[in-house]
Amino acid sequence: MPDNTATSTLDGIAHEPGVAKPDAVLVADSVVRRFGGLKAVDVEHAEFQRGAITALIGPNGAGKTTFFNLLTGFDQADSGSWTYDGKKLSGVPAHKVARRGVVRTFQLTKALSRLTVMENMKLGATGQSGESFLRALVPPLWKRQEKAIEARAEDLLERFKLDKKRDDFAGTLSGGQRKLLEMARALMVEPRIVMLDEPMAGVNPALTQSLLGHVKDLRAEGMTVLFVEHDMDVVRDISDWVIVMAQGRIIAEGTHEAIGRNQAVIDAYLGAHHDAPLTEAEERQQLEEADAQLAAEAQQEHAKP
Amino acid sequence: MDFGLIIRNALRAAFGDFAAVYALAAIGLNMHFGYTGLLNFGQAAFLALGAYGIGVTVTYLGLSLWVGIAVGIAAAVLFALLLGIPTLRLRADYLAIVTIAASEIVRFLVRSVTLSDYTGGSFGLSNFADQFYALNPLDGTQYGIGPIQYTGRQTWVLLVAWSLVALMTLLTYTLMHSPWGRVLKSIREDEDAARSLGKNVFVYKMQSLVLGGVIGALGGFMLAISIQSVQPDTYSTAITFFAYAILILGGTARVFGPVIGSMLFWSLLSLTDNVLRQAVNAGYIPPSILDGTQIGQVRLMLVGLGIMLLMIFRPQGIFGDREEIALDAR
Numbered sequence A: 001m002p003d004n005t006a007t008s009t010l011d012g013i014a015h016e017p018g019v020a021k022p023d024a025v026l027v028a029d030s031v032v033r034r035f036g037g038l039k040a041v042d043v044e045h046a047e048f049q050r051g052a053i054t055a056l057i058g059p060n061g062a063g064k065t066t067f068f069n070l071l072t073g074f075d076q077a078d079s080g081s082w083t084y085d086g087k088k089l090s091g092v093p094a095h096k097v098a099r100r101g102v103v104r105t106f107q108l109t110k111a112l113s114r115l116t117v118m119e120n121m122k123l124g125a126t127g128q129s130g131e132s133f134l135r136a137l138v139p140p141l142w143k144r145q146e147k148a149i150e151a152r153a154e155d156l157l158e159r160f161k162l163d164k165k166r167d168d169f170a171g172t173l174s175g176g177q178r179k180l181l182e183m184a185r186a187l188m189v190e191p192r193i194v195m196l197d198e199p200m201a202g203v204n205p206a207l208t209q210s211l212l213g214h215v216k217d218l219r220a221e222g223m224t225v226l227f228v229e230h231d232m233d234v235v236r237d238i239s240d241w242v243i244v245m246a247q248g249r250i251i252a253e254g255t256h257e258a259i260g261r262n263q264a265v266i267d268a269y270l271g272a273h274h275d276a277p278l279t280e281a282e283e284r285q286q287l288e289e290a291d292a293q294l295a296a297e298a299q300q301e302h303a304k305p
Numbered sequence B: 001m002d003f004g005l006i007i008r009n010a011l012r013a014a015f016g017d018f019a020a021v022y023a024l025a026a027i028g029l030n031m032h033f034g035y036t037g038l039l040n041f042g043q044a045a046f047l048a049l050g051a052y053g054i055g056v057t058v059t060y061l062g063l064s065l066w067v068g069i070a071v072g073i074a075a076a077v078l079f080a081l082l083l084g085i086p087t088l089r090l091r092a093d094y095l096a097i098v099t100i101a102a103s104e105i106v107r108f109l110v111r112s113v114t115l116s117d118y119t120g121g122s123f124g125l126s127n128f129a130d131q132f133y134a135l136n137p138l139d140g141t142q143y144g145i146g147p148i149q150y151t152g153r154q155t156w157v158l159l160v161a162w163s164l165v166a167l168m169t170l171l172t173y174t175l176m177h178s179p180w181g182r183v184l185k186s187i188r189e190d191e192d193a194a195r196s197l198g199k200n201v202f203v204y205k206m207q208s209l210v211l212g213g214v215i216g217a218l219g220g221f222m223l224a225i226s227i228q229s230v231q232p233d234t235y236s237t238a239i240t241f242f243a244y245a246i247l248i249l250g251g252t253a254r255v256f257g258p259v260i261g262s263m264l265f266w267s268l269l270s271l272t273d274n275v276l277r278q279a280v281n282a283g284y285i286p287p288s289i290l291d292g293t294q295i296g297q298v299r300l301m302l303v304g305l306g307i308m309l310l311m312i313f314r315p316q317g318i319f320g321d322r323e324e325i326a327l328d329a330r
């Protein structure tokens, strides 16, 4: 059970798509992204509660990743706008979105292969004076900051069980370890909002548990967490709020208990073939319908010359 | 066969002016390709702009050589900006196409009849580096160690050229051990990841393109000064491809890769050239197979073959780390 005030503040909220939140940190309006004829994202209105963990779920191809890409400046929307903390965030280039404190990870992990794990981590720190060309030439100007960054990175690596891999090339990590590294690296930015695209995919169950603990810690530190996840156990465990997307639209919102009962969600996930419990009579009726259809098709085949 | 002479010439080539000039070109390319992942196929143009920068400033404008150097550097910076602004936001291959075309455009421009008043057309310009030689503190006639001897004039050129190589190597070392270099490498690995961590990828790519281009222009200065002339056809794409060969030979993204690569490349060229020449002269190779005029081409084939073998047996180059290279393939 989520053990935070965020749930209680979300308590009285209506369970309907696009519902207003008491303290929304991220607000999106009429966001549309088309790929050719396909409307990959078509979100009328969405609000994300500050300091809460919001899960974004939906079947494959629902547009979750595309929505993340748009919000973080990695893709351009055909129309629509969104704000962060009341200030316009749409149209802001990706690196500035990150500097403002909205940091995302990628579904297809982007470990920087030929950099060591530690270098990956240190890259995440913002405001590094040694990243300016001229100051880079004079190491005393940035060495001390580098030390502090390294200490912070070491802490995080330990938390994410990567401390033993510190000096290995990131390219030698396993898939799950890469996920961990990417998440830890994102935290180096010291974000206000983290957007995690399937952070637990490929991570072993024991570690998932401890990671879920870390994510809850982030919330305790006041961070807003937005994550895409297919594993409903994970969603149930940590999310304060769940937003469901299908075919680009938000089709449902609510606590995970409510979402589990929502017929639109079940349909979106399972389509016509879902194995929801059927009564015997219903089952017989479905079988008869199927038989009738097959017979009709067979007849049509015969009718052809 | 005179093996003493063959070895002597190979050693002279390893420390010669061409080795230093190409080392500079390759150090610039290492910045672009090795560290940032920018496929610049127009390095020759940066050398040309350096060389013509001093040539035109001194012979046409009648200004001093030092002004010429400032002009050459400014031209390289401008050229990098011109190439980078439209292409650095696009995929890597666009830069490759644009740079190779732009470098040929530069060569055709300086050899064009229209500009021949300034650039000397296809004949180029000469005798503009007297100010450089006037500074020569070496008045002796012979300098060198053991069998490798140079005239005082050559020694002066070599001293300055190799000092520049050392300086640029040190610069690369410093930068690549700094957070700035870390950002560059992250862009090479995955620029979206760098972006997601708040790095302004475009600005870093541009800085890399400008810096590597200016280092190339330094090579152009030394090439023009050492032979006291510029001709447009010196600056064909062959320079760029030699520089790539050198980079691969020495090992990309290695601080000393371009330097060792260049020394090795030029001594190998000298070695094959001398061995073939002597073998032909001594009649070991009959003229029906190879005559003296064909040696220049055949030696390039042999060096090319050598690089191919290196790629097969040591893909990381002389200095590279095999495991690191293998990571690329995943």
Ligand SMILES: Nc1ncnc2c1ncn2[C@@H]1O[C@H](COP(=O)(O)OP(=O)(O)OP(=O)(O)O)[C@@H](O)[C@H]1O
Pocket: A035, A038, A040, A058, A059, A060, A061, A062, A063, A064, A065, A066, A067, A107
């Ligand atoms: N670059 C692209 N070009 C064309 N179509 C795209 C592109 N990116 C995404 N799409 C399409 O947009 C739709 C939404 O894709 P998206 O990746 O956002 O789904 P998702 O919800 O993240 O799915 P998953 O759970 O499988 O990761 C899909 O139908 C996909 O085919």
Ligand SMILES: [Mg+2]
Pocket: A064, A065, A066, A107, A197
């Ligand atoms: Mg996705």
